[in-house]
Amino acid sequence: MRAVRKHLEKLRKIERRRYHPLIHKIHKKHKISKKTLFYVKEYGPHSNVPRTIIKESIKILLLASLISSLGGLALEHIKLIFLSIMPLIILLPTLNDMAGDYGTIFSSKFSTMLYEGKIEKIWKKDMKLRKLFAQIFLIAMITTVFSLVISMLVSYLSGYSIAIDIVFKLLFVVIIDIALLVSILFLISLFAGLHFYRKKEDPNNFLIPITTSVADFGNIIILTLLILMIF
């Protein structure tokens, strides 16, 4: 027990720059899982937990906020048109959530498929990939239409009059927005995932931040362009 503690203390003191061979050594000698060792190293008894979390998260959080603000800048540009269409205001948080969620689902599922060796060499012919795309695309379409119907219903009940041409325009805008986003996110997950996997790096660490940022920014940019074109 003393030997284990001594080794864990030694491990905790190592600077977190890269994967240290000591983790592998302790894992082999004392049969402690690598995840546990990593957690002990990061948040062990003598570590400064808030400092570790803030140091590792602040840069990516600020970057994500800046990217989102850039998207918001585009929306601010079409503020008057946007504010005049009540169902679009209701849909804004939902569309943003949906885009981010699909990015996360593609990334995590594709990374797992790569690790499990389920992806065929010629990915274009891979049935599991086709199935994943078909499932997400179908769910995206159903939830988008459902959200639009609810948003129009709420708008109507609040006294907002919806003309039939507005209904079709809105349907076109949100369907194209989500269809384009889902396709772009799928392609990014695929190519970036294969790239990082071939470089012997964990795709999980890169794909989720990349796809969620592209989803948030892309959603507002595509939405802005479509609103400008259609309305």
Place this chain on the structure above:
Amino acid sequence: MEIFDSDFREIFSSQVVSIIGGLIAGTILAIYTDQILLIPGMLILLPGFLEMRGNISGSSAARLTSGLFLGIIKPNKFRTKVIKGNMLASFALAIAVSLVLGIIIFLFNFFALHAFTLKIILLPLIAGIIANAIEIPMAIFVTFYLFRKGHDPNNIMGPFVTSTGDIVSIVALLISMVII
């Protein structure tokens, strides 16, 4: 190729939960459009402000779930160093991001609209403090509750944090406007 399998059902149900939260938040936003969205720069602030809640509370819940599964965090002990550290870090991160968002809209108003609105920096800052004072403890409490009940919080906390986060954020923005 069977599309309607268990994966389809799981993703679909989590998405339904997520969009319901988004629609409630959107409805509040639409009701108070005059108060919220007519402030210059609010549409720049909104996407980043809504996203922040998921990024901070979601990561916090994921970190604690890993600790719970590894046995490093005990499901019945709340007052531990890791939990307190997570809460403190999440609050600090939320304040930092809110401040940056406030500075961005201040700069936009100053350079694009030539309006010197220093008070606008306080808007996301106060809203961030209010929203996180509710969202962070709630996310931690629900993570522990789900784990104690035998669920995997990883499967539930994502949609939970995004849907509740949207509602809490919009309400916090409204309260913040009343305060300022």
